[in-house]
Amino acid sequence: MARKKQKPPFSPAVMLMAILIILVLGVLGVQVPDSVQELFGIHPQTQQQTKPSSTKPSPSKNPGPKELGAATFSKTELADSKKGWIDYHSLDSLGRATGADALLKPNMVNTGTSANKDVRPPGFISGTDPHNHSRGHLIGRQLGGSGDDPRNLTTLYQTPVNTPFMTKYENQIRQALDKGETIRYRVTPIYEGTELLCKQIELEAKGLDRNTKIDFRVTILNEK
Structure with missing residues (x-):
């Protein structure tokens, strides 16, 4: 007897929405558990890469008056x-x-x-x-x-x-x-x-x- 093909737990629309939410949370600095990310096919490093890098302006070399x-x-x-x-x-x-x-x-x-x-x-x-x-x-x-x-x-x-x-x-x-x-x-x-x-x-x-x-x-x- 042929084995029925298992349907994904979420529809493509739900998955897309979930991925977007996870990425937005990552940009805002909210930590999303790795298990939740993997559930939607997102590698944990993806979130880390979306975090903006903080660059500080180079300080002035002028010692002042x-x-x-x-x-x-x-x-x-x-x-x-x-x-x-x-x-x-x-x-x-x-x-x-x-x-x-x-x-x-x-x-x-x-x-x-x-x-x-x-x-x-x-x-x-x-x-x-x-x-x-x-x-x-x-x-x-x-x-x-x-x-x-x-x-x-x-x-x-x-x-x-x-x-x-x-x-x-x-x-x-x-x-x-x-x-x-x-x-x-x-x-x-x-x-x-x-x-x-x-x-x-x-x-x-x-x-x-x-x-x-x-x-x-x-x-x-x-x-x-």
Whole structure:
């Protein structure tokens, strides 16, 4: 007598639905017993392979700002005047910004302009990954610095150099200006040979009020 062919315990539709559920649970990190997976013809390793791999972004190699103590302005450089001013130094032979000095007054806050996209400082490629470049103001926009004058723009790494490192000290100056202080300020990009991107940037600030808290000299490496 011929032996009857045994029917599968589940219909194809039920099996397909079960397989999909098991795979989804695997992606969500829910452990499904091996016996249940094998019942539906799924090898346990199939679930493990569907788990997303966790990749951590590579940490920044930039050690952060190096604080060098008090500002080094001479008495002559700390002379006050009724009006504030900004002096952008000349571009060098490679078209690189070389520095800027300023006497910042409260009425100069937020009188600057954003970086002009038509200005491309030497070495600037793109603000998107992997370049991460910015048209970095020497005298920040919120402190009255121009984004249209090439003498005030140098190529910096947006993160972490322009933000948050430089922004931290610019915000300190801004807060002092908001309180009515006058601040002597200097920013100097430091280059190595003919490299178009500066190796580091130096910030130096000194408040002219007797009780000022602004008195620093800081260098920041221009690295990601």
